[in-house]
Amino acid sequence: MSEIEGVRDVVAVGLLLAGSFLCLTAGLGLVRFHDVLTRMHAGTKPQVLGILLIMVGGAIRLEGWSATWMLLLVAVFQMLTAPVSAHMVSRVAYRRRHVRRDLLLVDELRTGEASDRLYRGDEPADAPPEDPARALVESRREDGDLPPG
């Protein structure tokens, strides 16, 4: 009943092992990372890719249309709901300041004096630096294209 024979089973068990490995990486990331947002980054790996791999492996090995459709339904649910819940959790996490601001490279939601002063090349189009002309001069000065002062 539970033996591995033929190429199909080898592929299926390989997919199952890959998905299980992603679950382990999620646990490692949850323990080792610093704040809520990075932990969410680690946690979404089995939520999308791991579940997809395991569902494909299960569909190959179960060999029945009813099981296949139900596994497909699970994968679709997961891909629909994971972004929504991640969005809500991360929004609340940012507002409650569960974010290590000192580890962030770009903080697009920051307001007031702490907003970006220089062009760094990865600004979103709708959130340029506060004073674009001065930011351009200052970032060129930072790069060494203009003399300081």
Next chain:
Amino acid sequence: MNAVFYAAYLLLGGGALLTLVRLARGPSLLDRVVATDVLLVIISAGLAVHAALERDPTVVPVLVVVSLLAFVGSVSVARYIGGMLVSSTGDGQDVGLPLAAEERAARAAEGER
């Protein structure tokens, strides 16, 4: 059963144990929400792996229920925490939780004295 099966269960169990560590330690409520979400995903992955390895499709309907429950749980807790927030007047960001009723009463008594 052979070594491959044990390897899959070992990987899943290790992931679930580490997630439980974060669930117990997690400094904030949101860490625990994330950990619970991941734990439910690992549980459903474990059920699917069991079903696939044993060629036994009886637990497959349970997967649908578990995947929907994870969503409902994390969204409702996130909305619950979001509803408790108070926004500050200055920069429009939220300052945290409102004062508890006991603390407010204690501060009022302090002020009267």
